[in-house]
Amino acid sequence: MEFVEHVKSSVDIARVVGEYVRLRKAGPTRWVGLCPFHTEKTPSFGVNTAHQFYKCFGCGAGGDLIKFVMEIESLTFWEALKLLAERNGIPLPKRSEYADEDSKLRGAIYEMHEQAQKAYQAALESSAGAEARAYLERRGVKPELAEEFGLGLSERSGQFLVRRFQGFSEEALEASGLVKKRESGGYYDSFRGRLMFPIQNESGKIVAFAGRALAAEDEPKYLNSAATPIYQKSSVLYNLHRAKSAIRAADQSILVEGYMDVIGLAGAGVRQAVASCGTALTSNQVRVLRRHSGNVAVNFDPDAAGAAATERSIQILLEEALHIRIVELEEGLDPDEFVKKYGVGEYQTRLEKAARYFLWLAERARKKFDVKTAEGRAAVFQSLLPAIQRIPDKIERVGLVNDVAGYLGLDTGLVLEQFRKAAADRKTSPIKAPRPQLPKMERILLRCLLESEEARLEVLSRLKEPAVAEKLQARKIFEAIGALEDRFSYGALEARLEEADRDLLASMVFADEVSETKISVEQAVACLSQLDAELRTSERTALKSRIREAEQAGNLAEAFGFTEQLRKLEKG
Numbered sequence: 001m002e003f004v005e006h007v008k009s010s011v012d013i014a015r016v017v018g019e020y021v022r023l024r025k026a027g028p029t030r031w032v033g034l035c036p037f038h039t040e041k042t043p044s045f046g047v048n049t050a051h052q053f054y055k056c057f058g059c060g061a062g063g064d065l066i067k068f069v070m071e072i073e074s075l076t077f078w079e080a081l082k083l084l085a086e087r088n089g090i091p092l093p094k095r096s097e098y099a100d101e102d103s104k105l106r107g108a109i110y111e112m113h114e115q116a117q118k119a120y121q122a123a124l125e126s127s128a129g130a131e132a133r134a135y136l137e138r139r140g141v142k143p144e145l146a147e148e149f150g151l152g153l154s155e156r157s158g159q160f161l162v163r164r165f166q167g168f169s170e171e172a173l174e175a176s177g178l179v180k181k182r183e184s185g186g187y188y189d190s191f192r193g194r195l196m197f198p199i200q201n202e203s204g205k206i207v208a209f210a211g212r213a214l215a216a217e218d219e220p221k222y223l224n225s226a227a228t229p230i231y232q233k234s235s236v237l238y239n240l241h242r243a244k245s246a247i248r249a250a251d252q253s254i255l256v257e258g259y260m261d262v263i264g265l266a267g268a269g270v271r272q273a274v275a276s277c278g279t280a281l282t283s284n285q286v287r288v289l290r291r292h293s294g295n296v297a298v299n300f301d302p303d304a305a306g307a308a309a310t311e312r313s314i315q316i317l318l319e320e321a322l323h324i325r326i327v328e329l330e331e332g333l334d335p336d337e338f339v340k341k342y343g344v345g346e347y348q349t350r351l352e353k354a355a356r357y358f359l360w361l362a363e364r365a366r367k368k369f370d371v372k373t374a375e376g377r378a379a380v381f382q383s384l385l386p387a388i389q390r391i392p393d394k395i396e397r398v399g400l401v402n403d404v405a406g407y408l409g410l411d412t413g414l415v416l417e418q419f420r421k422a423a424a425d426r427k428t429s430p431i432k433a434p435r436p437q438l439p440k441m442e443r444i445l446l447r448c449l450l451e452s453e454e455a456r457l458e459v460l461s462r463l464k465e466p467a468v469a470e471k472l473q474a475r476k477i478f479e480a481i482g483a484l485e486d487r488f489s490y491g492a493l494e495a496r497l498e499e500a501d502r503d504l505l506a507s508m509v510f511a512d513e514v515s516e517t518k519i520s521v522e523q524a525v526a527c528l529s530q531l532d533a534e535l536r537t538s539e540r541t542a543l544k545s546r547i548r549e550a551e552q553a554g555n556l557a558e559a560f561g562f563t564e565q566l567r568k569l570e571k572g
Contacts, residue, residue, distance in 0.1 A: 016069065031047040141260075162187045165179065253293055255296055258275060265335055298327065444523065450490070471535050
């Protein structure tokens with residue numbers, strides 16, 4: 001546990017979360033952003049660096065930095081802890097009690113992928129790689145670019161990796177996806193005679209490969225890794241680990257179809273391109289992309305298949321609230337071919353002038369209907385309406401309707417009327433941390449105890465007195481703080497609470513009203529004294545009411561008992 005606490009106390013949670021989520025500062029210790037765990041259009045996700053904790057008030061996700069990395073990267077506890085330690089230069093213990101059997105298996109598979117990439121890369125640089133190097137040269141991929149992207153070659157023997165994996169268990173061999181088992185016994189390589197593209201997760205770890213055929217008779221043209229314990233292709237975007245800084249800087253990603261498109265653009269200096277990994281674009285991939293920018297330029301191949309893929313992708317991108325532009329290139333050129341023929345400047349011009357998605361859809365629809373007739377133009381508009389309605393902002397939607405009406409030559413008033421009938425208003429507002437439903441003195445006292453060890457030492461013993469504790473609305477939170485004694489941490493406190501009290505605690509920590517000024521032990525003592533006085537006042541009022549009720553009912557003995565209690569309370 002000491003190592004876990006050391007990592008938690010040594011690494012800034014806002015920096016860790018900020019690698020995956022665009023955060024903006026909301027105070028000296030608080031940050032906010034769009035939640036990476038569910039789709040939202042306004043921020044409900046907060047990070048508190050004082051307590052090293054995150055919380056989403058939209059979906060309820062919350063925890064410390066280790067849990068965040070576990071959830072965002074789909075890692076086990078040990079893998080997340082190891083990743084954080086390695087990333088921040090913290091030496092790992094020689095023997096660890098945290099690595100369970102699942103973590104050990106995944107660790108072996110990661111190691112096998114690292115070894116495979118080194119072997120593939122060495123093969124590409126050897127005499128056996130002449131054909132593959134010639135292909136890369138024809139495609140304009142310089143050796144330094146091939147090295148940057150870790151390109152390699154799988155040999156045709158079928159035993160290229162099998163020989164290198166002698167030290168791994170059968171379970172690891174079969175789970176890796178890199179080799180396959182023969183029915184007659186023994187193993188053979190999954191990739192043979194292909195140009196190899198390593199696929200990395202968002203942290204940069206190799207989790208899969210794509211292999212391009214070099215011989216015309218080899219099918220399929222591209223062969224992709226199957227799902228493994230470390231790889232689900234529906235959640236990974238090729239090159240995101242390299243591209244995410246450029247995406248944030250440009251506030252726009254470029255979505256392309258192929259691995260060579262990504263590499264070709266990167267070689268030309270366009271660094272914000274990513275691609276899906278041999279699969280149609282998925283909602284999971286879009287959510288990952290949206291964490292880094294809400295703007296995307298789609299630049300798929302300019303053929304019928306690429307146009308169909310673009311149209312499908314628009315629907316998924318809109319559902320995740322991205323702002324979409326469509327890049328179209330002339331002469332049937334894909335992005336890689338275009339930058340090589342016309343240069344990066346011309347490509348940047350196409351990128352800057354990329355049309356809004358609805359104009360691209362409108363052009364597609366115009367080819368299906370006779371726009372020379374009013375009926376045809378109305379049909380085009382009706383075909384665009386579902387996509388327009390997916391836009392979350394009402395003003396933007398209405399403005400877009402006007403643009404489309406003008407573009408199609410339709411009467412704006414009639415189009416707006418149609419739109420109002422068909423579209424339901426979508427009103428979205430930020431989900432902020434709810435205001436803590438606690439008396440002011442309890443809120444201040446709780447903050448003192450959360451932030452000051454001195455305050456905890458000074459007042460916790462008094463909070464354990466039944467006369468005080470039983471009257472507090474946040475009694476269970478105060479009790480949990482007291483039970484932790486000198487082992488206090490926000491994470492340990494949160495773990496002791498039930499859901500309702502965890503939410504109450506989080507609302508206190510992330511509330512906008514929380515002062516960012518330093519607190520003191522004197523404040524804690526003053527709050528406790530004030531609470532005690534308020535409780536006494538409340539008890540006196542209650543006893544006086546009971547005395548009156550007993551006297552009016554003629555219960556003199558009962559009235560006398562309440563009077564005695566009142567006397568002792570006022571005396572004490």
